[in-house]
Amino acid sequence: MLIIIISISIIILASALIYFKQKLKANHRNKIIQNPFLDSWEKILDKNVQLYRMMPDDLKKQLHNDIKIFLDEKTFEGCGGLEITDEIRVTIACEACMLLLNRKNTDFPNLNSVLVYPRPYVGNSYSHVGGGQYTVKPTARAGESWTGGDVVLAWDCVKHGAINGEDGQNVVLHEFAHQLDQEDGYADGVPILQDKSRYGKWAEILGKEYNLLRDRVEHNKKTLMDAYGATNPAEFFAVATETFFEKPSQMKRKEPELYEELKDYYKLDPVAWIK
Template identity: 45%
Template sequence: MPMLIVAGLCLLYLGWLVGKPYYVEYRRAQFRSRPFPPAWLTILRRRVPYYRLLPADLQAQLRGHMQVFIAEKDFIGCAGLEVNDEMRVTIAAQACLLILNRKTGYYPKLERILVYPGAFMVKKQEVDEAGVHSEYHDELAGESWGEGQVILSWEDAVDDARFFGDGRNVVIHEFAHQLDQEKGVATGAPILARAEHYRPWSEALGAEYLALRQQADAELDSLFDYYGAEHPAEFFAVVTEVFFEQPQEMATMHPELYRQLKNFYRVDPLSWR
């Protein structure tokens, strides 16, 4: 009898494993089909100007993705900040911009978004060329961890949404890292649709990354923030910001890079202007 009980429990567990993806997608479809709260729409229109640029079908898709995102992710206030719908909607809209028109798991490794009132301090370590370890504190507007969380400054998140078009957006930056981290360590090469896409991706982004490093060393003007020259993962996040915020400039000055990002994100921000 005990063996029968164990066997039954194992079958139930296997059934749960097989059925879980279907249940998750059913639940997400339910969230997407719900009427979008009017109060959220008011926040979206006021706080996130680019929403008005999107065609109607992408607006509807974005609203549906936001409802899933807000239902599944925990928003946690830090340093005394009390999270409200203004924050959830503003952050979710920018995060979900990156998953339009794409098969998505809604950032499957992400469990929570920690929100600080403003820039926050983090302790960092580095090793110099002589092998000497040192610790220092750095002030950040955002950070993406592979262990299930994104940390954001609310002040920067709302300002970057308001001034859409300047090539800087901390939410887009950190959620680009989340896409990159879906496969494990962020390398600047997120999961692409097909194996044959990796070579042209590597060639285009690798050449542009080296060019930015040279521009940074020589202190030459660049469309991209020099922060992208620190690591290929940072380069991917930086150029993602520019792709969504300054598509005309990127398409004109860096056409192959723009084409690779357009293929990956499956949207063309040039058409939204």
């Protein structure tokens, strides 16, 4: 009996702690949202981020609050001699937070730090060659997303991707889509969906489109999405996210089921942003 009473007390205490922690976080966020969105930040976004310029004012307003919270909660670290500036922080936060708009159930909970290099950096790529053996090859990288809490980005690739919002290449959207995918601990191209009933349709449509892309890449046929999306399901979701935001009309026309599925997931319709 005593054990049951102690167990129940521990559960009640733990629940109360979680509740107060969440309440403190919500109160703090409410304070952060009250801070003004600086004119200098808006100028940076107008200059650097084409997708920001295109989106309607109500979404921009929502984005401003998400950016303020992102900048308050996530750490930026300059690597390779890069000094972190407001331009770097605000440009990256803006594009990352585009993936959160209209979806208040997530905020990149696993992410602690954004590490930024001035230009592509070298990392080791591991290829399985069978029998538990791997080859290691140094490769240049524009970005990476780690389940352990870091996103790594090359600033000149970030800036180039943000300035041109119509070429389907955007390293920030790509790496933060990986963060969403990795939120449940698995990089498998399946992020956390709103309810259980949606997983079947997600698997059916994204699985079908992934196989179609692989087939086209294998046969050297032209593809709307970057061929890198054919690497595996996780890369397919990240590349599909870039295409959804940057080539929405083409995706809606050529891959309507995929467009609708991503529209349903991101709760956004980027086709409507095109004037």
